[in-house]
Amino acid sequence: MRSQDYDRIYLSPPHLGRHELNYLHKAIEDNWVAPAGPNLDGFERDICEFTGAAHCVALTSGTAAIHLGLRLLGVGPGDTVLCPSFTFVATANPISYLGATPVFIDSEATTWNLCPQRLREAIEASLRQGRRPKALIIVHLYGMPCQLREILAIAAEFDIPILEDAAEALGARYDGQPLGTFGAVGVFSFNGNKILTTSGGGALVTNNADWDKKARFWATQAKDDAPHYQHSELGYNYRLSNLLAGIGRGQMGLLDDRVKKRREIFSWYQKHLADLPGLSFGPAEPTGGRANRWLTCVLLDPTQTTVTPELLRQHLEARNIESRPLWKPLHLQPLFAGVPMFGGEVCADLFTHGLCLPSGSALTEADLQRIAETIRDAFACHHHA
Ligand SMILES: *Cc1c(COP(=O)(O)O)cnc(C)c1O
Numbered sequence: 001m002r003s004q005d006y007d008r009i010y011l012s013p014p015h016l017g018r019h020e021l022n023y024l025h026k027a028i029e030d031n032w033v034a035p036a037g038p039n040l041d042g043f044e045r046d047i048c049e050f051t052g053a054a055h056c057v058a059l060t061s062g063t064a065a066i067h068l069g070l071r072l073l074g075v076g077p078g079d080t081v082l083c084p085s086f087t088f089v090a091t092a093n094p095i096s097y098l099g100a101t102p103v104f105i106d107s108e109a110t111t112w113n114l115c116p117q118r119l120r121e122a123i124e125a126s127l128r129q130g131r132r133p134k135a136l137i138i139v140h141l142y143g144m145p146c147q148l149r150e151i152l153a154i155a156a157e158f159d160i161p162i163l164e165d166a167a168e169a170l171g172a173r174y175d176g177q178p179l180g181t182f183g184a185v186g187v188f189s190f191n192g193n194k195i196l197t198t199s200g201g202g203a204l205v206t207n208n209a210d211w212d213k214k215a216r217f218w219a220t221q222a223k224d225d226a227p228h229y230q231h232s233e234l235g236y237n238y239r240l241s242n243l244l245a246g247i248g249r250g251q252m253g254l255l256d257d258r259v260k261k262r263r264e265i266f267s268w269y270q271k272h273l274a275d276l277p278g279l280s281f282g283p284a285e286p287t288g289g290r291a292n293r294w295l296t297c298v299l300l301d302p303t304q305t306t307v308t309p310e311l312l313r314q315h316l317e318a319r320n321i322e323s324r325p326l327w328k329p330l331h332l333q334p335l336f337a338g339v340p341m342f343g344g345e346v347c348a349d350l351f352t353h354g355l356c357l358p359s360g361s362a363l364t365e366a367d368l369q370r371i372a373e374t375i376r377d378a379f380a381c382h383h384h385a
Contacts, residue, residue: 009321009371012193012295015258015362020250027246037242039249044203046252050171051178053186053205055212058240058248059219062167062189062202067094068218068238069163069185069204070135072211075100079134082122082160084114085329086347087139090189091165092330095137103133104331106343112283112350113146114138115343116154122342123158136160140169140179141327142297142356143195143262145289148174148182163187167202170195171259172292180205190244195258195294195361196251198244259292261361265368266293269357272372276379278304282354295356297326302353306384309355315378321371326354 023039032038044056059065075081077099083092085104095102105122108115119136126133136155138146155162164183166172172179180186190201204215217223222235240248270281278301285291300309309325316323328351331341358371 007320009358009363009367010360011322011324011356011358013360013362014192014197014199015254015360016247017250017254019253020247023246023249024243027243033243034241036239037245039242039246040240043240043245043248043252046249047188047203047205050252050255051181051186051205053181054207055205055209057204057212057215057219058245059202059204059238060240061200061238062165062187062191063090063094064219064236064238065187065189065202065204066091066137066163066165067097067236068215069187070094070098070100070137071218072185072206072208072214073135073161073163075134080126080131082119082133082136083330084137084139084141084347085331085341085344086112086327086350087141087165087330088167088327089330089333089335090167091137091139092336100134102330102336102339104329104336104339104341104344106341106345107347107350108147109346110284111144111146111286111289112347113141113144114151115346116147116150118342119151120154122340123154123160125342127158133160135163137163137165138183139165139167140172142283143169143172143292143294144283145169145172145174145179145286145291147286149288152182167191168194168294169292171255173290174286175288181207184208185211190248190251195262195292196248196255198240198248198251201240201244201248203240258361262293262359263291265359265361265363266296268368269296269298269372272368273298273375276305276375277383277385278302278307279375279379293359295359297354297356299350299353300355305379307379307382309353311382312355312375312378315381316371316374319370319374321358321374323358324356326351326356 079100162183166180167189219238
């Protein structure tokens with residue numbers, strides 16, 4: 001069959017519900033598309049309610065939230081910020097926006113996130129050079145909680161504040177507590193491919209009331225309290241629109257359902273593809289962790305199969321099914337050439353051997369069957385023992 005014989009299956013497309021339109025409709029009916037309005041307040045309240053965070057600021061993107069969050073932690077020119085290498089570039093770009101430099105750290109094999117041992121090495125090496133890292137960014141990649149117990153203990157021991165990039169991890173938990181609430185500042189993304197979406201958007205959460213005020217101030221051009229336009233600090237235009245926040249309100253009501261569905265998709269693949277030689281699933285949950293399984297990832301072991309991630313990706317693409325390599329580690333990106341790196345083999349290996357499968361919460365049983373049959377077919381064509 002030719003690829004146009006099928007509808008395309010995307011990696012992680014938006015999945016809207018029934019209530020988003022009501023919030024949009026109300027905003028337009030009330031002529032309240034701007035400035036900040038009831039949907040924005042409501043969306044922030046919804047996020048606080050779900051996460052238990054005391055304060056939430058809705059922003060134009062997760063990247064904007066990381067930028068403001070790092071500035072709240074005092075990151076500025078000449079500082080260094082500890083950051084996992086295995087993540088999307090948006091985790092680290094705001095370090096550069098602020099004139100600071102990242103120090104990259106390898107993953108550990110269970111959660112694929114920040115390795116506590118390497119983190120300690122990086123901090124100790126930095127202190128030996130008389131330089132105290134200004135902040136630590138932790139990421140829960142693919143919605144998998146990192147080794148929080150160990151990492152929080154190390155950050156506390158060396159008194160380094162944490163920015164928690166939970167862009168992919170909304171709805172995931174650790175010891176029952178929602179991710180995004182473990183750092184001094186937490187960040188979510190509502191980009192189009194995330195577990196919930198506002199088409200584009202982000203949020204910053206914190207328990208610090210002063211930081212909440214400051215983030216709102218910076219996000220709206222840092223306008224001083226005066227009748228005219230008066231500015232003493234550098235600001236940005238980062239506030240989410242009241243319209244998009246309306247979509248977010250509708251989406252937040254679906255979060256538990258979407259997490260359940262993504263976890264079921266992971267289990268479905270695992271159950272139906274368990275017999276394929278050299279194919280395994282990851283990452284795995286740490287003790288106390290409950291992932292949202294934003295994307296289902298597989299690894300292909302070259303000692304057991306001649307099927308490579310790229311062969312599999314092309315085979316899926318030929319049947320109009322989108323899949324994608326795992327994130328390419330940041331220490332291997334030309335953008336960050338020369339940046340210090342602690343370890344590196346674990347995440348480089350994941351990148352070489354991994355692939356993300358379609359994981360959208362609207363996938364049907366028939367879609368999953370079609371994807372699984374295509375993967376089986378790829379093994380029939382390309383697997384040689
Ligand atoms: C999506 C993402 C971001 C950035 O979020 P945007 O809303 O797209 O700016 C940051 N970090 C990670 C890990 C992400 O996956």
